Amino acid sequence: MAVNEKPENAPEHCPGPSTEQAGKASACQGCPNQNICATAPKGPDPALPLIKERMSSVKHKILILSGKGGVGKSTFTSQLGFAFSNDENIQVGVMDIDVCGPSIPKIMGLDGEQIHQSLSGWSPVYVQDNLGVMSIGFMLSNPDDAVIWRGPKKNGLIKQFLKDVDWGDLDYMLIDTPPGTSDEHLSITQCLKESGIDGAIIITTPQEVAIQDVRREIDFCRKVKLPILGIVENMSGFVCPNCKGESIIFAPTTGGGKKLAEDEKVPFLGSIPLDPRIDKLTKSPQDKYFLPSSPESLHNFLGLQTSIKH
Amino acid sequence: MADTLATHLAGIKHIIIVLSGKGGVGKSSITTQLALCLVQGGNKVGILDIDLTGPSIPHMLGLDGKQVHQASSGWVPVFADENQNLCCMSIGFLLQSKNDSVVWRGPKKNAMIKQFLTDVCWGELDYLIIDTPPGTSDEHISIAEYLKDINPDGAVIVTTPQSVALADVRKELNFCKKVKLPILGVIENMSGYVCPHCEECTNLFSTGGGEAMAQEFGVEFLGRVPIDPSLTIMIEKSNDDNATLENELIKMYTESNLYKVFNKITDKIVAKVTT
Numbered sequence: 001m002a003v004n005e006k007p008e009n010a011p012e013h014c015p016g017p018s019t020e021q022a023g024k025a026s027a028c029q030g031c032p033n034q035n036i037c038a039t040a041p042k043g044p045d046p047a048l049p050l051i052k053e054r055m056s057s058v059k060h061k062i063l064i065l066s067g068k069g070g071v072g073k074s075t076f077t078s079q080l081g082f083a084f085s086n087d088e089n090i091q092v093g094v095m096d097i098d099v100c101g102p103s104i105p106k107i108m109g110l111d112g113e114q115i116h117q118s119l120s121g122w123s124p125v126y127v128q129d130n131l132g133v134m135s136i137g138f139m140l141s142n143p144d145d146a147v148i149w150r151g152p153k154k155n156g157l158i159k160q161f162l163k164d165v166d167w168g169d170l171d172y173m174l175i176d177t178p179p180g181t182s183d184e185h186l187s188i189t190q191c192l193k194e195s196g197i198d199g200a201i202i203i204t205t206p207q208e209v210a211i212q213d214v215r216r217e218i219d220f221c222r223k224v225k226l227p228i229l230g231i232v233e234n235m236s237g238f239v240c241p242n243c244k245g246e247s248i249i250f251a252p253t254t255g256g257g258k259k260l261a262e263d264e265k266v267p268f269l270g271s272i273p274l275d276p277r278i279d280k281l282t283k284s285p286q287d288k289y290f291l292p293s294s295p296e297s298l299h300n301f302l303g304l305q306t307s308i309k310h
Numbered sequence: 311m312a313d314t315l316a317t318h319l320a321g322i323k324h325i326i327i328v329l330s331g332k333g334g335v336g337k338s339s340i341t342t343q344l345a346l347c348l349v350q351g352g353n354k355v356g357i358l359d360i361d362l363t364g365p366s367i368p369h370m371l372g373l374d375g376k377q378v379h380q381a382s383s384g385w386v387p388v389f390a391d392e393n394q395n396l397c398c399m400s401i402g403f404l405l406q407s408k409n410d411s412v413v414w415r416g417p418k419k420n421a422m423i424k425q426f427l428t429d430v431c432w433g434e435l436d437y438l439i440i441d442t443p444p445g446t447s448d449e450h451i452s453i454a455e456y457l458k459d460i461n462p463d464g465a466v467i468v469t470t471p472q473s474v475a476l477a478d479v480r481k482e483l484n485f486c487k488k489v490k491l492p493i494l495g496v497i498e499n500m501s502g503y504v505c506p507h508c509e510e511c512t513n514l515f516s517t518g519g520g521e522a523m524a525q526e527f528g529v530e531f532l533g534r535v536p537i538d539p540s541l542t543i544m545i546e547k548s549n550d551d552n553a554t555l556e557n558e559l560i561k562m563y564t565e566s567n568l569y570k571v572f573n574k575i576t577d578k579i580v581a582k583v584t585t
Contacts, residue, residue, distance in 0.1 A: 067363070067364050067411075068333065068334055068364060069332060069333010069334040069335075069364075069443075069444045070332055070333045070334020070335055070444075070470070070475070071333075071334055074474070099447075100331070100444075100445035100446045100447050100478075100481070101331050101332060101333070101444060101445055101446075101478040101481065103474050103477065103478065106473065106474050106477050107474055143477065143480075144477075144480040144481060144483075144484055145481065145484060146331075146446045146481040146482065146484040146485040146488060147446060147481070148446050148447070148450075148451060148485055148488060148489075149446075149447060150416050150447060150448050150451060151415050151416030151417070151447070151448055152416070154447065178333075178444070178445065179333040179334075179363075179364060179443070179444055180363035180364055180443060181363045181364075181411045181412060181413045181414075182362075182363050182413070182414060182415060182416070182419065182448075183415050183416055183447075183448075185413075186413065186415060205334075207542050208369065208542075208545075208546065208549075209338070209366050209369050209370065209542075209545070210334070212366070212369055212408060212409075213364040213366070215408075215409040216363070216364065216409060216410065216411040216412070217411065218409075219409055219410060219411035220411040220413055223411065223413060224413075238503070238512075238514070240505035240507060240508060240510060240512060241510075241512060242505065242508050242510035242512070243505060243507050243508035243510065245505060245506075245507030245508060247505060247506050247507065247539075248539065249503060249514075249537055249539055250539070250542065251539055251542050251543060251546075253542065253543070253546040274514060276512055276513065276514050276515075276516075
């Protein structure tokens with residue numbers, strides 16, 4: 001969180017870390033934070049107004065979150081993007097802020113694509129006319145290159161994705177995130193605070209070890225006041241392609257996503273079975289396996305408040 | 311810091327870091343299984359969980375809700391078995407409630423990792439296994455930096471067979487090269503699932519990708535671990551409040567099929583670090 005409020009153990013007349021007097025007032029003498037307060041940049045982030053302006057042409061912003069990795073955030077984001085863009089009147093953008101492990105280029109069939117620079121900023125890579133994609137994966141000279149960045153550099157890139165990318169008018173912006181509750185998540189929620197985020201879709205798998213991390217993510221959403229659109233349970237059950245017998249691979253020992261949604265009082269959007277065909281998605285990403293295909297029913301599925309305007 | 315850390319960790323013979331660029335591939339379950347196999351082989355083992363925003367180790371070892379104790383020499387790790395051969399440290403033990411989120415940016419995470427290294431009294435250990443979060447960012451840079459002068463034995467890289475996971479894991483291999491962390495080998499997890507009805511093996515996430523990648527990068531392929539729902543069940547049993555000694559994870563695990571598979575992998579790792 002931005003350090004806007006006085007810490008609990010601050011000296012008695014602490015002027016507040018983000019004020020003009022920070023680090024300079026007499027109360028600051030001897031405070032261990034004096035140096036940090038005196039040198040930290042004051043006032044709001046200069047990037048915020050630029051982001052707000054750029055984002056004013058984006059109607060709905062949806063975050064895809066999960067505390068746990070490998071549960072299908074990127075797969076879901078990609079499927080949702082293709083499902084929305086089925087209607088050619090709807091403009092969709094997919095932004096991948098998983099800086100260290102971008103999966104969106106591969107999952108959406110865009111391996112090896114490059115970003116183009118124009119006067120109005122970076123142009124997203126278009127899968128089809130109404131579906132633009134932005135990911136750090138498009139900026140690496142070799143796809144195997146590791147992006148060995150600490151937090152501040154990751155935050156800088158996320159800000160750039162928000163203010164320097166020429167998204168144009170979008171009906172939906174879907175934001176795919178890395179696992180966890182750290183730099184990327186804080187940055188995206190802070191940067192988009194003023195523009196407003198419709199909410200987060202939380203992805204989980206049925207087993208308790210994943211649910212634990214997802215509960216933490218829900219706690220994060222509450223802490224940063226991010227609305228939760230609902231929970232999707234992925235990889236629930238498996239139908240053997242040979243004998244059609246069903247089996248449970250990741251056992252929902254504590255009730256799975258449904259129970260989690262009930263406990264946390266958020267909508268349960270549905271469950272998606274494990275499907276070995278999913279690996280073929282990277283070759284034909286447009287194949288849809290599990291989402292409603294009309295944008296209206298999708299809209300209802302997500303329970304978005306405002307209706308789609310053509 | 312380097313000197314004091316070296317003396318502090320002097321009682322530890324081998325340090326192994328479990329890494330993967332991809333999340334949810336089984337880093338924590340591989341860490342747990344490696345630890346159980348090593349303990350069964352007569353070693354004293356410690357696990358350090360540096361996944362600060364998504365710690366899974368406490369649950370994996372049936373230690374949900376346990377607390378860390380403070381002694382004059384530092385934090386006492388939590389023991390997972392009766393004979394005190396397996397101990398672990400995780401931020402999960404420091405949270406008020408297991409559902410609390412840890413919303414920290416990089417510098418705070420780095421400080422915590424440093425504290426885990428300098429303030430936990432591990433004592434004499436044959437192996438310290440470090441479980442990490444996915445990615446190549448703060449936690450990874452920090453742990454590699456802090457341990458640089460102690461020369462950890464190396465990293466075990468975990469992947470699943472499908473191309474999307476491999477793409478991220480290749481980045482992790484390049485990370486190891488960049489920070490000069492030796493690679494002990496690659497384990498392919500979730501490799502195939504045997505249908506309980508017809509015994510047909512389905513490659514849910516395809517197969518063979520891990521081996522091909524290991525070859526390409528010139529590192530050892532340590533083996534495949536199949537998807538086995540019984541591991542989840544064992545873990546849940548050991549987390550049960552009424553768990554008896556019969557339900558101790560290590561007892562159940564050594565009787566399972568997974569133990570046979572994983573013991574071979576463990577032998578390869580042991581051979582690598584002891585020669």
